[in-house]
Structure formats: C-alpha cells, structure tokens
Amino acid sequence: MTEAELxxxxxxxxxRTLAIALRGFSARGICGxxxxxxxxxxxxxxxxxxxxxxxxxxxxxxxxELGKPxxxxxxxxxxxxxxxxxxxxxxxxxxxxxxxWASLSFAGFFALLGSLCSYFLSLAFIACALxxxxxxxxxxxxxxxxxxxxxxxxxxGFSGAPPGATELLGWSIIPIGxxxxxxxxxxxxxxxxxxxxxxxxxxxxxx
Amino acid sequence: MTILRxxxxxxxxxxxxVRKGSLxxxxxxxxxxxxxxxxxxLHRLAESCALTVPEGTIYPLLSRLKAEGLVSSEWxxxxxxxxxxxxxxxxxxxxxxxxxxxxWTTFSANLEGLLEPLRKEGR
Numbered sequence: 352m353t354e355a356e357l358x359x360x361x362x363x364x365x366x367r368t369l370a371i372a373l374r375g376f377s378a379r380g381i382c383g384x385x386x387x388x389x390x391x392x393x394x395x396x397x398x399x400x401x402x403x404x405x406x407x408x409x410x411x412x413x414x415x416e417l418g419k420p421x422x423x424x425x426x427x428x429x430x431x432x433x434x435x436x437x438x439x440x441x442x443x444x445x446x447x448x449x450x451x452w453a454s455l456s457f458a459g460f461f462a463l464l465g466s467l468c469s470y471f472l473s474l475a476f477i478a479c480a481l482x483x484x485x486x487x488x489x490x491x492x493x494x495x496x497x498x499x500x501x502x503x504x505x506x507x508g509f510s511g512a513p514p515g516a517t518e519l520l521g522w523s524i525i526p527i528g529x530x531x532x533x534x535x536x537x538x539x540x541x542x543x544x545x546x547x548x549x550x551x552x553x554x555x556x557x558x
Numbered sequence: 559m560t561i562l563r564x565x566x567x568x569x570x571x572x573x574x575x576v577r578k579g580s581l582x583x584x585x586x587x588x589x590x591x592x593x594x595x596x597x598x599x600l601h602r603l604a605e606s607c608a609l610t611v612p613e614g615t616i617y618p619l620l621s622r623l624k625a626e627g628l629v630s631s632e633w634x635x636x637x638x639x640x641x642x643x644x645x646x647x648x649x650x651x652x653x654x655x656x657x658x659x660x661x662w663t664t665f666s667a668n669l670e671g672l673l674e675p676l677r678k679e680g681r
Contacts, residue, residue, distance in 0.1 A: 391633075391643070392596065392617060398640045399597050418614035426615065430622040438626075 358410040362397055365414050366390050372424030389427060393417065433547050442470065442536070445543035452550050462546045466539055473535035475505050480528030482507050492519045577609060583662060584609050585619070586647065586655035589629060593646035596620060620645055628654055 352360075373386040400413040417423060429451050436444035449466055452459030482490045486507070493504045493516040504513060512518070520527055588594060588602040600616055603609040623629045628651035633641045647655065 388643075389617070389621070391641070395595075395640050395642050396597055396613070396617070399638070399642070402638060416613045418612065423614045423618070426618040427621060430618045431625070434622050434625045 354407050355405050358401070358405050358407045361407065361410050361414065362394070362401075365397075365417075365420055366394055369393060369420035369424055372421045373427060375424070393423075433550065436547055437544060440540060440544060442540050442543070445540055445547065446470075448547050448550075449543055452546070459550070462543070466543050466546075469535060469539040469542075473532045473539060475507075476528045476532030476535065478507055479505050480525045480532065483522065483525050483528075487522075488512065491521070491524045493517065494519050580662075581609065581611065581619070582623070583655065583658045585616075585623065586628065586651060586658065589645060589647045589651070590655060593644040595642040595644050599645070623651070627651075 370386055370390050373389060374383070396417075397410070397413055400416075401409055429448075432444065432448045432451055435441075436448045446463070446466060449459065449463040453463040479490055479492070489510070489512045490507055491505075493506055493513055494501045495504055495513050495516045503519075504516070506512070584603055584607060585599060588599050588606070594602065596617055599620070600611060600613060603611060620629065620631075624631055624645070627648055629645045630648050631643050631645045634644050636642050
C-alpha cells in the first residue's frame with residue numbers, strides 16, 4: 352500500500368468515526384442529513400489542507416488540528432443543544448444542556464444539581480396545591496416540632512399527617528403553592544438559560 | 559506573593575476570555591464583504607486580527623450561527639475537484655453584526671480614556 356493510500360485510509364477512518372459519533376447523537380437533535388453535511392464539510396476541509404501534500408504525516412497533522420472525532424461530535428451536539436434550548440426555552444432541553452455541561456465541569460454539575468432540586472421543589476408546591484382539595488386533611492405544609500427546632504414538611508396527602516405537627520397554610524396552600532410553584536419553575540428555567548449562555552461564552556477554546 | 563504569582567495566569571485567562579467573547583463578532587465581520595468557506599474564515603481571522611481558532615471549533619460554531627439564522631450556507635463546486643461549503647450573512651446576521659460592531663466601538667472608545675494613564679505608566 353502506498354503512502355497516499357494509507358493517508359486516504361486514515362482520512363476515511365476519521366470521517367467514519369465522526370459520522371458514527373454524530374449518529375449516536377441523532378436521537379438528540381442532529382438528524383441524518385446534518386450528519387452527512389457535517390462530514391462532507393470536514394472532508395472538504397481536509398482535502399483543502401492536504402491538497403499539495405498528501406503524505407501520511409501531513410494528514411495526521413491536519414486531523415490532529417481538528418481534534419478527536421468524538422470530541423468534535425460532542426462539540427456539535429453541545430452547540431446544537433444550546434441553540435435549541437435557548438430558542439425553545441423548554442425546561443427539558445435546558446436540563447439536557449445542563450446535563451451536557453455537568454459532564455464537562457464541576458460548575459456544570461452544580462448548576463444541574465441546583466436546577467434539578469429547584470424543579471423538584473416547584474413541582475412539589477404545584478402538586479401539593481392541586482392535591483389539597485382531594486386530601487384536605489393531610490395535604491399541605493406542616494411544621495413538625497423537633498428537639499433541635501421545628502422542621503417543615505410539604506405533604507401530598509397520600510399518608511397521614513405527621514404526629515404532633517401543625518398545618519401552616521390551610522386552604523391558602525392552593526393559591527400560594529400554585530404561585531410559588533410556577534414562579535420557582537419559571538425562575539429555574541431562566542437561571543438554566545442564563546447558565547447555558549455563560550457556558551456558550553466559555554467556549555470554544557481559542558489559542 | 560500568591561497574588562503576584564497568579565497575575566500572569568490571570569492575564570492569560572483574561573486575554574482568552576476577550577478573544578472568546580469577540581469570536582462571533584469576528585466571524586460576522588469576516589463575512590461582511592462576501593461569502594467564504596470555513597478554511598477561508600480561519601485564514602481571514604488569523605491574518606486580519608491574529609485570532610487563531612482551533613480548526614475543529616470553527617465548524618460547530620458556524621453550524622450554530624446558521625441555526626440561529628445569522629448565516630446561510632450553500633455547497634459550491636470548486637476547481638479543486640471537491641465542493642466547498644460557503645457561508646454568507648443573512649439580513650439578520652448583518653443587523654446583528656452592525657449592532658455588535660456599534661457596541662464594540664462605543665465600548666472601546668469609552669475605555670480608551672481610562673487606559674491612557676496606564677499606557678503612560680507602562681512606558
């Protein structure tokens with residue numbers, strides 16, 4: 352096998368790995384046509400860079416400048432997810448983007464953790480408000496006396512009221528729970544979008 | 559002492575952040591006078607403003623600018639024997655580029671006054 356053939360094989364292997372990595376993300380937004388377009392663009396880039404020197408060393412240098420195909424695919428996915436999350440403002444896409452960020456840094460991990468807790472609390476408030484008419488005696492916000500000071504429990508009413516506990520809001524949990532729940536849900540989404548914008552400005556790396 | 563040791567690193571980090579923040583504007587500016595393909599954009603950025611971008615990062619970024627409707631692209635057959643994907647600004651991209659350039663000009667002009675004493679001190 353000649354050096355030119357080895358070089359071509361190297362390029363094909365790189366592009367094939369890139370396509371496989373991108374197709375792995377296809378269920379998350381990057382469609383088959385986009386994958387073909389991305390691979391064709393990278394193929395064109397490599398052809399331009401190696402037009403006057405198709406040696407194995409040159410091809411390896413060009414591929415190294417592009418980075419690992421898996422990392423490149425990951426970069427495409429991250430950009431795609433962020434764009435869709437910012438455009439749609441969908442909480443699911445926001446969480447998905449934060450999940451990507453969490454896999455890249457500690458800051459992302461804490462942003463994801465904070466958002467998950469906040470979404471959970473907001474849904475708990477909404478559920479509590481909606482279940483109050485069904486379980487009026489037990490659903491609500493309860494203060495439970497403890498030796499170290501009172502603790503608070505948001506109950507949906509599926510189990511009995513905690514012993515010795517005092518209900519704090521009564522029927523007011525319905526408007527308060529709905530307002531607090533939706534407000535917290537909205538604020539969590541906004542803060543997630545803000546985090547995604549921050550992430551976007553933190554990349555890509557530049558020499 | 560710790561603070562002094564950290565200064566060059568902090569300055570490097572600051573430079574990188576400034577470059578990152580200006581990359582989108584630089585790409586829109588590079589495309590202002592006409593359509594270019596990815597490698598040409600990389601060359602334009604390196605030659606015009608010494609903005610060296612790792613090659614693997616420019617394409618996902620262009621893909622994002624396209625998804626945001628700031629640029630459009632089309633495949634063009636080249637004399638080299640392989641097609642190239644050319645990017646050009648959309649009307650929305652031109653508006654965004656003009657807005658960003660205006661902000662950049664105003665911001666840097668305002669900063670100039672503050673920087674003058676620092677330059678004199680540094681001479």
